[in-house]
Amino acid sequence: GEVCNMINKKYHEFLPSMQSAEELVCQVDGLSSSIDLLRAGIETEVQRDLNVAVAEFTELKQQLERDTLVLSILKKLQEFDAAIKEYNTALLEKKYVVAAQQLEKARSSLKMLESRKGFELKILKALSTELTVQTQNMLYHLGEEWQKLVVWKLPPAKESSSLESVMHSELHLCTVPSKEEEIAGPPVASVLQAFAVLGELHTKLKIFGQLLLKHILKPLISYSSLWPLVEEQSDVVILRFKSEEPNLDNTSPVEVFDKIKLILEVLHRYLLNVPLEECVEDKKECKVTLSELLGDMIWEALSDCLIQNCLVNSIPTNSSKLEQYVEVIKSTEEFEKALKNMQFLKGDTTDLLKYARNVNSHFANKKCQDVIVAARKLMTSEIHNTVKITPDSSVALPRLPDPGAGDHLKTQKTSKLLHNDMVNLENESKLSQYTFSLPTCRISSSVEKLMELAYQTLLEATASTDQCCIQLFYSVRNIFQLFYDVVPMYHKENLQKLPQLAAIHHNNCMYIAHHLLTLGHQFRYRLTSILCDGTATFVDMVPGFRRLGMECFLAQMRVQKGEILERLSSARNFSNMDDEENYCAANKAIRQVLHQLKRLGKVWQDVLPVNVYCKAMGTLLNTALTEIIARIAALEDISAEDADRLYSLCRTMVEEGPQVFTPLPEEDKNKKYQEEVPVYVQKWMTFKELMIILQANLQEIVDQWADGKGPLAAEFSPAEVKSLIRALFQNTERRAAALAKIK
Numbered sequence: 001g002e003v004c005n006m007i008n009k010k011y012h013e014f015l016p017s018m019q020s021a022e023e024l025v026c027q028v029d030g031l032s033s034s035i036d037l038l039r040a041g042i043e044t045e046v047q048r049d050l051n052v053a054v055a056e057f058t059e060l061k062q063q064l065e066r067d068t069l070v071l072s073i074l075k076k077l078q079e080f081d082a083a084i085k086e087y088n089t090a091l092l093e094k095k096y097v098v099a100a101q102q103l104e105k106a107r108s109s110l111k112m113l114e115s116r117k118g119f120e121l122k123i124l125k126a127l128s129t130e131l132t133v134q135t136q137n138m139l140y141h142l143g144e145e146w147q148k149l150v151v152w153k154l155p156p157a158k159e160s161s162s163l164e165s166v167m168h169s170e171l172h173l174c175t176v177p178s179k180e181e182e183i184a185g186p187p188v189a190s191v192l193q194a195f196a197v198l199g200e201l202h203t204k205l206k207i208f209g210q211l212l213l214k215h216i217l218k219p220l221i222s223y224s225s226l227w228p229l230v231e232e233q234s235d236v237v238i239l240r241f242k243s244e245e246p247n248l249d250n251t252s253p254v255e256v257f258d259k260i261k262l263i264l265e266v267l268h269r270y271l272l273n274v275p276l277e278e279c280v281e282d283k284k285e286c287k288v289t290l291s292e293l294l295g296d297m298i299w300e301a302l303s304d305c306l307i308q309n310c311l312v313n314s315i316p317t318n319s320s321k322l323e324q325y326v327e328v329i330k331s332t333e334e335f336e337k338a339l340k341n342m343q344f345l346k347g348d349t350t351d352l353l354k355y356a357r358n359v360n361s362h363f364a365n366k367k368c369q370d371v372i373v374a375a376r377k378l379m380t381s382e383i384h385n386t387v388k389i390t391p392d393s394s395v396a397l398p399r400l401p402d403p404g405a406g407d408h409l410k411t412q413k414t415s416k417l418l419h420n421d422m423v424n425l426e427n428e429s430k431l432s433q434y435t436f437s438l439p440t441c442r443i444s445s446s447v448e449k450l451m452e453l454a455y456q457t458l459l460e461a462t463a464s465t466d467q468c469c470i471q472l473f474y475s476v477r478n479i480f481q482l483f484y485d486v487v488p489m490y491h492k493e494n495l496q497k498l499p500q501l502a503a504i505h506h507n508n509c510m511y512i513a514h515h516l517l518t519l520g521h522q523f524r525y526r527l528t529s530i531l532c533d534g535t536a537t538f539v540d541m542v543p544g545f546r547r548l549g550m551e552c553f554l555a556q557m558r559v560q561k562g563e564i565l566e567r568l569s570s571a572r573n574f575s576n577m578d579d580e581e582n583y584c585a586a587n588k589a590i591r592q593v594l595h596q597l598k599r600l601g602k603v604w605q606d607v608l609p610v611n612v613y614c615k616a617m618g619t620l621l622n623t624a625l626t627e628i629i630a631r632i633a634a635l636e637d638i639s640a641e642d643a644d645r646l647y648s649l650c651r652t653m654v655e656e657g658p659q660v661f662t663p664l665p666e667e668d669k670n671k672k673y674q675e676e677v678p679v680y681v682q683k684w685m686t687f688k689e690l691m692i693i694l695q696a697n698l699q700e701i702v703d704q705w706a707d708g709k710g711p712l713a714a715e716f717s718p719a720e721v722k723s724l725i726r727a728l729f730q731n732t733e734r735r736a737a738a739l740a741k742i743k
Helices: 002-092 096-115 122-149 188-197 201-222 253-272 290-314 325-341 351-357 359-379 419-423 445-462 466-490 492-497 499-522 524-530 539-568 580-603 610-633 640-660 667-675 684-695 698-705 711-715 718-728 733-741
Strands: 150-153 170-174 226-232 236-243 386-389 396-398 414-416 441-444
Touching: 002 096, 002 122, 096 122, 096 188, 122 150, 122 170, 122 188, 150 201, 170 201, 170 253, 188 201, 201 226, 201 236, 201 253, 201 290, 226 253, 236 253, 253 290, 253 325, 290 325, 290 351, 325 351, 325 359, 351 359, 359 445, 359 466, 386 445, 441 445, 441 499, 445 466, 445 499, 466 492, 466 499, 466 539, 492 499, 492 539, 499 524, 499 539, 499 580, 539 580, 539 610, 580 610, 580 640, 610 640, 610 684, 610 718, 640 667, 640 684, 684 698, 684 711, 684 718, 698 711, 698 718, 698 733, 718 733
Parallel strands: none
Antiparallel strands: 150 170, 170 236, 226 236, 386 441, 396 414
């Protein structure tokens, strides 16, 4: 029974909680069905209403956008209209800047209108036309004003470049009127600012800049006698020119800079000191002045003109004047500074200043160019104007600077160097004074000058900056290279035709070669230190010049030899001299050869060095004798009369041949060389022996042979002697006996 009680008790406690749970389930079920109903309601009715509302809202929004657009268009149209009205008022009052700004306002309103897609209003075309008309109208007014404010008085176009016509150019600038009469005429500022606002300033200034360059600035740079004149009157400033005799240094850059500066100062004061800040309102950096704009347009042309026509000519031609050039550099710097202050220039170191500061390099270039031009002129001048040089001659040369003096040498005064100064090579090793001396001869005076130019330039090099020194050294090498290339070609025809010129050219080359041996040596202290390979020398050019001289002279010798043989070829082989006609022909040939040699002896006299002269004349005389010997030795039959006549022809050669040796103008001094002819003429003794044979009997010939030990054997071979014996003597036993002894 106790267990039953316990279960009952638990059951009674459980029952109520189960009942409350069931109630809860019922409630949830009810709520759920309510929600379903509600959802169904929303999905059908509320959704539909919402869609309607959104559609309405969108439509209203579009409506609003349309209205706003129309409103903004109307507002822009109104702005355009207002701007044009304001513009008209301002223009009447000659408030040009305001007028221009209003036009720009109208323009930007119109731009906005044109950018609206879908609103192609017919009215826009009309507005655009109106704006164009008004802009042109305004520009016309401004142009008129500008022409009153800036007046050019120029000579007729066709004569605009001569000094005479430049004198008639004038520029009138209207000066700013005082405050009270502001309405009467606007100051130039407002006109220019208005141009700027309308975007037309550039065009106006460009034209002004071109006129300024052409009629004022460039003439001042080109004509040193022109000076600017500034005349200030109450309401106008006039720029014109006066002419003054230029003093010599008038073209100095310093003066030219001052003239240009004066012009630009006047322009700055009366015309260009106008700020253009109104041109774009929002941009801070728009503080440009007119000077700057004009400067941008003309500076390049102005600076080119100053460099080409002023600085280039002011570059000194010798290093002593380089020091003074500092002045020019300083005045160039000041000129630029003044232009910067007036705002013509912005930025640093322009080409003009760079050019001036680079004077050393320009100096070197100009110097080298001058040297080469001078050298070329000398090389193309006549060869036959000669000077005599002797072993004592030396190039007129400045005294050489002390090798220790280093960089800052002043050029020494030119003084004649004594020859021993030169050959002692700065007293280093005592050579005989004639070791390096040239034999007496004649050279072209142009070549002597060329050598002076080379020494002068090297001396200049030693006194110059390193860079310049190197350039000058190489330009001296170029002089000689140029001679080597130019002279033989330029004078080619004359060197072939005229034996005297060939001789002078030969001497010229030998003279140059001689100087090239020592040329670098005098300057080596200075040159060797800066030429990278340390070879300040010209020795490498020596063989080339010797060869050049030799080749030219040998070519001339070949021509002369050819002429000698040509003349002797008309001597009928010296055969049958008993025939009168043959004898005359041979005699004439001999005479012509002697005449040719005599003429050569004259044109080479006092020109070639004596030893060269004697060798050359000896060689040519030898050519004639060798030819005559060969012809006579080849004869197969010589009658007694033939032999006599041949002998007399040979005697003419032996007697008159030596007389063509006249190396010196003083007759009495030539004897010595005429007696030495056998030394210079290889076949002289052979020729004398031939003459003996022509006169001798058989026994005398055998005696002259003397078993191959006599004088005859020294000059002729056994075969030649036998051949002559057979030609001269009839076939007898005595002849056979004589022939047997010649072996």
